[in-house]
Structure formats: C-alpha cells, structure tokens
Amino acid sequence: MNSSNPLAVHLVDIWKRFPGVIANAGATLSVTEGTIHAVLGENGAGKSTLMNVLAGMYRPDAGEIQVKGEPCWFQSPADALSAGIGMVHQEFRLVPSFTVAENVVLGTAERILRRSSIESDVGNLAHEFGLSIDPSRPVWQLSMGERQRVEILKTLYRNAQILILDEPTAVLTPKEADELGATLREMAKTGRSIIFISHKLHEVKEFCDEATVLRDGKTVAASLLVKDTETVELAGLMVGSSPATTNRPVPQTRGEPFLSISGLRILDDRFLPAVQDLSLDVYSGEIVGIAGVSGNGQRELAQAIAGLRSMTSGTVTINGENLSNALPVDRSKAGLGYVPEDRLGVGLAPRLNVIENAILRNYRNLRQGPLLADEQMITYCEDIVDRFGVRTGPLGEPIAGLSGGNLQRLLVGRELSGDLKVLVAAQPTRGLDVKGVKAIQDLLVAERSRGVAILLISEDLDELLTLSDRLLVMHEGKILGEFDPDTAKRHDIGAAMAGEVAT
Amino acid sequence: MGRLILVRREKILRGGQPLAFLIGLTIAMTIGILLLVISGHDPFAVYERMVEASVGSPKAWSITLNRAVPLGLAGLAVAVAGSMGLWNIGAEGQILAGAIMAAWVARVGEGWPSPILITVMLLAAVAGGALLGLGPAVARAQIGVNEIITTLMLNEVALRLLQWLIHGPWKDPESRGFPLAPILPEEARLPGLFQRAHWGAVIALLVIALFGLVASKTAWGYELRVAGSSGATALYAGISLKKKILTVLVLSGGIAGLAGGIELSGNSDRIVEGISAGYGFAGIIVAALALLRPSGVAAVALLFGAVQVGGLSIQTMGVSSSVSTILQALILFGAIGAGVFSRYSIKRVSKEKMDVK
Numbered sequence: 019m020n021s022s023n024p025l026a027v028h029l030v031d032i033w034k035r036f037p038g039v040i041a042n043a044g045a046t047l048s049v050t051e052g053t054i055h056a057v058l059g060e061n062g063a064g065k066s067t068l069m070n071v072l073a074g075m076y077r078p079d080a081g082e083i084q085v086k087g088e089p090c091w092f093q094s095p096a097d098a099l100s101a102g103i104g105m106v107h108q109e110f111r112l113v114p115s116f117t118v119a120e121n122v123v124l125g126t127a128e129r130i131l132r133r134s135s136i137e138s139d140v141g142n143l144a145h146e147f148g149l150s151i152d153p154s155r156p157v158w159q160l161s162m163g164e165r166q167r168v169e170i171l172k173t174l175y176r177n178a179q180i181l182i183l184d185e186p187t188a189v190l191t192p193k194e195a196d197e198l199g200a201t202l203r204e205m206a207k208t209g210r211s212i213i214f215i216s217h218k219l220h221e222v223k224e225f226c227d228e229a230t231v232l233r234d235g236k237t238v239a240a241s242l243l244v245k246d247t248e249t250v251e252l253a254g255l256m257v258g259s260s261p262a263t264t265n266r267p268v269p270q271t272r273g274e275p276f277l278s279i280s281g282l283r284i285l286d287d288r289f290l291p292a293v294q295d296l297s298l299d300v301y302s303g304e305i306v307g308i309a310g311v312s313g314n315g316q317r318e319l320a321q322a323i324a325g326l327r328s329m330t331s332g333t334v335t336i337n338g339e340n341l342s343n344a345l346p347v348d349r350s351k352a353g354l355g356y357v358p359e360d361r362l363g364v365g366l367a368p369r370l371n372v373i374e375n376a377i378l379r380n381y382r383n384l385r386q387g388p389l390l391a392d393e394q395m396i397t398y399c400e401d402i403v404d405r406f407g408v409r410t411g412p413l414g415e416p417i418a419g420l421s422g423g424n425l426q427r428l429l430v431g432r433e434l435s436g437d438l439k440v441l442v443a444a445q446p447t448r449g450l451d452v453k454g455v456k457a458i459q460d461l462l463v464a465e466r467s468r469g470v471a472i473l474l475i476s477e478d479l480d481e482l483l484t485l486s487d488r489l490l491v492m493h494e495g496k497i498l499g500e501f502d503p504d505t506a507k508r509h510d511i512g513a514a515m516a517g518e519v520a521t
Numbered sequence: 522m523g524r525l526i527l528v529r530r531e532k533i534l535r536g537g538q539p540l541a542f543l544i545g546l547t548i549a550m551t552i553g554i555l556l557l558v559i560s561g562h563d564p565f566a567v568y569e570r571m572v573e574a575s576v577g578s579p580k581a582w583s584i585t586l587n588r589a590v591p592l593g594l595a596g597l598a599v600a601v602a603g604s605m606g607l608w609n610i611g612a613e614g615q616i617l618a619g620a621i622m623a624a625w626v627a628r629v630g631e632g633w634p635s636p637i638l639i640t641v642m643l644l645a646a647v648a649g650g651a652l653l654g655l656g657p658a659v660a661r662a663q664i665g666v667n668e669i670i671t672t673l674m675l676n677e678v679a680l681r682l683l684q685w686l687i688h689g690p691w692k693d694p695e696s697r698g699f700p701l702a703p704i705l706p707e708e709a710r711l712p713g714l715f716q717r718a719h720w721g722a723v724i725a726l727l728v729i730a731l732f733g734l735v736a737s738k739t740a741w742g743y744e745l746r747v748a749g750s751s752g753a754t755a756l757y758a759g760i761s762l763k764k765k766i767l768t769v770l771v772l773s774g775g776i777a778g779l780a781g782g783i784e785l786s787g788n789s790d791r792i793v794e795g796i797s798a799g800y801g802f803a804g805i806i807v808a809a810l811a812l813l814r815p816s817g818v819a820a821v822a823l824l825f826g827a828v829q830v831g832g833l834s835i836q837t838m839g840v841s842s843s844v845s846t847i848l849q850a851l852i853l854f855g856a857i858g859a860g861v862f863s864r865y866s867i868k869r870v871s872k873e874k875m876d877v878k
Contacts, residue, residue: 347759364757367750378758381743388739
C-alpha cells in the first residue's frame with residue numbers, strides 16, 4: 019500500500035502482565051489508513067491481549083496507544099469506540115430475540131424507536147457495504163455468518179473507522195469467509211482500517227494488505243507487505259526459528275504399532291470436514307508429533323481417537339483391537355490414555371477433590387460392594403501424587419485450588435497409570451510455567467522409554483522437535499508431510515504448515 | 522473510586538457459620554422490632570410468643586418437627602435433582618401424587634395389619650411421586666426438554682386429579698357436601714413419637730442421612746457428583762449422563778412422594794385440597810439455602826419449620842398474617858443468608874484492578 023498514507027493506529031512498546039503470564043512484552047503495531055492489516059501468531063502469542071488493549075478492554079502496563087497520530091488513554095471500550103475503534107469479538111454479543119436492526123441500534127437509539135426508520139437506516143448501511151442481511155429478522159434465526167454481519171454493522175453504525183476482527187473466519191463456512199473478505203475490501207475502500215486477527219495463512223494472503231507477526235508477546239515482524247511475502251515465510255515467523263534444540267531423548271528402536279489409524283474422516287462442530295482421509299501409525303516406544311497451525315483438525319483428531327467425537331469413516335485400532343466405535347471407557351480399558359486440550363472441561367471435575375479426580379479412570383476397581391473403598395482410594399491417589407510430584411493441599415480439598423501445572427500433573431499422572439499402551443496428549447504443556455513444561459515433557463519421555471506409543475499434538479514447534487521421533491504436519495485435516503526432527507529444516511516444516519508441500 | 526465485591530475465601534472460616542448465623546439473626550430481629558413497633562405491637566411479647574410456640578416446650582418441638590418433615594423431604598428432593606444441576610419444581614405435585622397413592626392403598630387395604638398397611642402406603646407414595654417425575658425425566662434425558670417447565674406443569678395435573686377425587690369418587694358421604702375424602706382408618710396412621718410428633722420424623726431423617734451416605738460413599742454417588750461437576754468428564758469416564766438424569770429425577774419425585782405419604786398418614790387424617798400447604802415450593806428454598814447438601818437440608822428444614830410454627834402462633838395475638846410472613850422471611854434470610862460470609866469475604870477493589878481478569 020501507499021506508505022505515505024497516515025497511520026490509523028500506532029501501538030508502541032505495549033506491555034501487559036497477567037498473574038503468571040506476560041501476554042505482551044513490548045509489542046508494536048502500525049496500521050496504515052485504508053488497509054486491511056493481519057495480526058498473526060499462534061495461540062498464546064498475545065494477539066488477543068494486544069487487540070483488547072487497543073479496544074479499551076485492558077489497560078496496558080506500559081506503552082503508548084496512538085490513534086490517527088493522537089496519543090490515547092482508554093478507560094473503557096466506550097472510550098475506544100468514541101475514538102473510532104470497534105471490535106468484533108469471537109463470541110458474538112447479540113440479543114437473540116431482537117431483530118437485526120434493534121441489535122444494531124441498541125444503546126445508541128433515541129428514546130422512541132421507530133421500527134421502520136431504524137430498519138431502513140440499517141438496511142441502507144448494510145447495502146452500502148454489500149452486507150446482505152434483512153434488518154427485520156430476529157437474530158436467533160440467523161446463521162453464524164449473518165450474526166457476524168450484524169456485529170460488523172454495529173461497529174459501522176457507531177461510525178467506527180478502525181475495525182478489529184478477532185478470528186472472524188473461525189465460525190464461518192469457506193463461502194461465508196470469502197464474502198467477508200469482499201466486505202472488508204469494500205470497507206477499506208472507504209478509508210476505514212481493518213485489523214484482521216487470524217492464523218489461517220491463506221486468508222491472510224487473500225484478504226490482507228499488510229501483516230504483523232507476534233510471538234511470545236513480542237512483534238517479530240511488523241507491517242510486512244503481504245503481496246511480497248510468501249506464506250511459508252509467514253508460517254516460519256509464527257513458529258520461530260530458535261536454534262536446533264539440544265537434549266533430545268536418545269533414539270530407541272520402536273516396537274509394535276500400538277495405535278493405527280486409517281482412512282479417518284471427522285466432521286467439526288459446524289459439520290464441515292475437519293479431518294479428511296487421515297492415516298497414521300504410532301509404534302511402541304516412539305513419540306509421534308503432530309505440528310500444524312491450530313484449527314487444522316488436530317483437536318478433532320485427538321477427540322476422535324479418545325472416543326469423544328464420532329467419525330464418519332475410518333478405523334482406529336489400539337494394540338491390535340479395532341475400537342472404531344468403542345466408548346471412551348472401553349478405549350481406556352484397552353490401554354489408551356488421553357490428555358485433553360481442555361483440562362477443566364473434559365479431563366477433570368473442578369468441584370470434586372483431588373482424590374475423586376485421581377480415581378476417575380479407575381474407580382470401578384476401587385469398590386467394596388457398592389461402596390468406594392476409602393483407603394484404597396487414598397492410596398491410589400497418594401501414589402499418583404507422589405510419583406508425579408503433584409503439589410496439593412489436603413487431598414480432600416476441591417482441585418479448583420491447584421495451580422495449572424499441578425492440575426496437569428494430576429491429570430497426566432492419572433492417565434499414565436495402569437497398563438498404558440497408547441497416550442494421546444493434546445497441548446499437554448500449554449499454559450504451564452517453565453518448570454511445569456519440563457516436568458510434563460520428562461514424563462512423556464519416560465513413558466516412551468517404557469514402550470508406550472505417544473501421539474503428541476502441540477503448537478509449540480520447539481517442543482515437537484525436542485520430543486518427537488517423527489514429526490507429521492497437519493494442514494486442513496490432512497497430513498502434508500513427515501519429517502525427521504533431527505534433519506528437518508524449519509523452513510520445510512513451515513511450508514507444510516502453510517499448506518505448501520515441499521520436498 | 523472503589524466498589525465492594527464478594528471474594529471466595531480460600532478456606533471456609535472455621536466457626537464462621539454459627540457466628541454468621543447469630544449475627545444475621547440479630548440483624549433480622551432488629552429490623553423485625555422496627556416492623557412490629559410500626560405495626561403497633563409489643564415486639565418482645567411477639568418474639569417471646571414465637572419462641573414459646575416453636576421450641577418452648579416438648580409440645581412446641583413436636584409441632585415444629587411435624588412441619589420440618591415434609592419441608593426436609595421436599596428439600597431433599599430438590600437437592601437430589603440439584604446435585605446434577607437439574608431443578609425439580611414439581612415437588613408440590615409429587616407430594617400430592619404420593620398422598621393420593623397412599624390414600625388409595627388405605628382404601629383397598631382395609632383390614633390389613635397396621636405395620637404392613639403403612640409400609641405399603643409409604644411405598645405406594647414413593648411410587649406415585651416417582652411416576653410423576655418419570656415423564657419429565659424421560660423427556661429431559663432423551664430429548665433435552667427443560668425439566669423446570671415439565672415438572673412445574675405437572676403440579677397442576679396432580680392438583681386437578683386430587684380435586685376430582687375429593688369432589689367425585691372419593692367424596693365422603695358424611696361430609697355434608699364439603700369436598701373431603703373420608704377419614705383414614707386408625708391402622709393407616711403413623712404411630713406417635715412424643716406429644717404430637719410421629720414416626721415420620723424418624724423416617725425423614727433416615728432417608729436424608731441415607732442419601733447423604735450414598736452420595737458421598739458409593740460409586741453411584743461418585744458418578745453422580747462427577748456428572749454434576751462436568752458432563753464432558755463424566756462422558757469420558759464412561760458415565761452415562763442419560764441414565765443419571767433419569768434416575769435422579771425419578772428419585773427426586775419418589776422422595777417428594779414419600780413426603781406426601783407421610784403427611785397423609787402422620788399429620789392429616791384424610792385427603793383434603795390443602796394437604797401439602799406449599800411444602801413442595803418451600804422445599805426449593807430449603808434446598809437452595811442448604812446449598813443442596815443433605816446435612817444442610819435437615820438443619821434448614823428444622824429452622825424453617827420452627828419459624829413457620831412461630832409465625833402462625835403470633836397471628837392469634839392480632840399480628841396480621843402479612844406482617845408475620847415478613848417476619849418469617851426476615852429471620853430465614855438473615856439467619857441463613859448470612860452464612861455466605863463464612864465462605865466469602867467482602868473486599869473493596871479499586872477500579873484500576875477490576876479490569877484485570
């Protein structure tokens with residue numbers, strides 16, 4: 019774009035700490051007026067925090083916000099809105115029983131609502147930007163794509179000159195995503211600036227003019243011209259390029275294939291294909307890493323192996339047993355351990371105590387008649403707590419009081435106990451501090467030495483390169499490449515993650 | 522700039538609950554004094570009468586206990602459903618269904634020995650309540666129909682059924698036109714305990730204690746608590762949510778039904794329209810104040826019963842029923858509501874900090 023155009027937004031050296039995490043560590047962002055600017059980064063890179071700072075939701079610990087050259091200090095989202103900044107969040111904030119028009123004018127309307135006049139206002143606005151929507155329809159009848167248009171209309175109606183869209187395409191079908199791209203282009207033509215948060219590189223390539231990449235809360239590449247930048251390069255910037263990692267576990271000969279998957283097809287929550295004809299084997303005594311930009315079917319793959327998501331076709335075999343249609347509990351009996359991405363939602367019961375969470379996989383064996391055997395339960399729990407170094411208060415206290423690292427140790431410890439053959443670990447170290455990460459990684463390596471077949475899904479490429487014996491890259495539900503972590507070039511892995519088959 | 526918020530204490534304050542109870546009670550009774558003075562009564566005489574009538578003598582205790590029985594069972598019924606995050610608003614109707622079933626057994630079982638007759642009556646009462654809970658349970662478990670609405674609507678069905686019975690087929694020929702069912706035979710009456718109290722109190726206490734034990738000690742109770750805490754985790758552990766929803770709602774109905782059977786056999790001597798006196802709805806309050814814990818249900822029901830008995834007694838002193846109801850509400854709210862402070866503390870937060878999530 020024309021670099022002589024003035025800057026709409028200039029964020030300088032933004033810092034934001036949360037308890038235990040530094041979300042932004044000197045991030046910067048410059049958005050030129052009338053452009054679509056992508057903000058890229060993996061989960062946890064600090065994109066959302068930075069955008070919330072700009073939209074007045076958070077106040078930065080340090081740093082400066084400039085809007086159209088003026089330094090700003092937002093006390094609330096309302097302040098940011100009056101400075102012309104509107105944000106479309108991932109979760110929509112709409113009143114389902116209100117009509118489109120009523121939602122759009124909500125909070126700004128005159129005391130007396132004239133239905134026909136607001137409907138024609140909103141209709142005209144929608145028409146101006148090529149947003150096809152009927153202003154008189156109640157929101158509960160609308161598709162996710164239409165609801166998003168209502169959110170966009172809300173910001174336009176409030177005359178926002180700078181629009182922030184937080185992963186807008188995550189809820190859209192591919193066709194809706196294309197339509198959104200066209201709308202954004204239309205809005206940019208009117209001199210508005212759009213900040214587009216995403217980790218889908220092809221969309222960035224199609225829709226955006228410039229891109230800024232964040233990693234670990236810092237800006238690693240600012241305002242790259244998208245048309246002059248390869249997707250591969252963007253992927254590389256997102257995952258980083260730290261030197262080859264040391265202390266890899268010593269290679270060992272692999273045994274039997276404990277986990278075999280073939281021809282797997284899975285639908286996501288919107289009934290769109292998430293995993294397409296995927297096959298892989300994990301052998302006893304090896305760690306197979308799955309790399310990929312998040313949202314490419316990794317989550318659905320892990321859930322399907324655990325039995326928590328049904329598949330449309332294909333087979334899952336654990337230790338020679340075909341368990342394609344088995345319940346989670348039967349898969350667990352066959353020797354499958356599962357560390358879910360969403361620990362408190364799927365893995366643990368937050369209101370119950372440490373003992374009760376520790377026995378979840380095995381409580382059926384700790385019975386005396388209809389009663390649970392107290393002493394056996396406590397012994398079982400103490401064993402996990404000791405072996406896996408879970409630091410807890412009294413075991414009878416709810417687990418809600420445990421730190422993230424200790425919750426994860428408890429969960430991993432529980433899943434690793436018993437006669438384990440296969441472990442599926444989804445983002446097992448996400449959100450943990452350095453010590454916690456190390457402890458969990460050591461546990462995984464120890465299990466590998468015992469002969470467990472481990473499928474490790476992670477967004478941390480360094481972790482994958484350190485731990486994996488083989489590395490597979492997933493893109494749009496398919497495996498696009500297999501790499502040897504000792505010899506693979508990050509550039510090639512990045513290319514596969516961006517959907518470009520190298521080699 | 523600042524704002525007051527409640528912050529969950531990391532540890533429950535030791536001895537905090539009785540203390541909060543006393544402080545809350547004192548505040549409530551102070552407000553009550555104002556209310557009574559304004560409405561032209563001697564507050565201390567009124568309070569004395571309340572205490573006298575509810576806990577002042579063995580007889581007073583027995584009356585309080587009789588009130589606490591249906592309140593406690595209805596409260597337990599609501600708490601049982603609540604442990605799975607479900608709301609049974611139909612305890613009132615289930616109590617009526619239980620009473621109807623028990624009365625039916627008493628009619629057909631004429632001449633049976635008393636212990637057998639009473640046992641069968643109470644079992645039939647459980648079945649009656651459970652039957653009324655079954656419909657909502659199936660609808661909820663199979664197709665996710667909101668149980669609040671279905672259980673609530675069935676209250677009306679049970680009430681109409683009862684009205685039809687006492688206006689029609691079960692109408693006592695000697696009632697001189699009043700809609701009353703005939704008086705139960707002596708063999709169908711629960712034996713007395715002391716003064717006016719009857720064995721229903723023992724049965725209720727046993728049922729509450731039994732459920733408390735089952736929930737905390739058995740594998741079934743464990744599964745129930747896992748499912749109540751996180752549905753996805755329960756599914757992963759191989760616990761069938763559908764089965765749990767079904768059992769819990771049917772069980773909840775059965776417990777409320779038992780309350781109806783005991784009320785008929787122990788307290789009332791015949792089926793009349795007002796046999797439940799709103800116990801099913803009061804049970805929702807009992808369960809909520811008891812934080813859905815069985816041990817709490819028993820204690821709250823006893824307090825609730827005492828307050829109700831006291832509140833009724835002062836109406837004979839000329840205190841209007843609305844003032845009496847306000848007093849009852851104040852005392853319950855003050856005494857139990859204050860318990861929240863043993864688990865939460867009040868903190869002042871600056872506006873600056875509030876945004877940090």
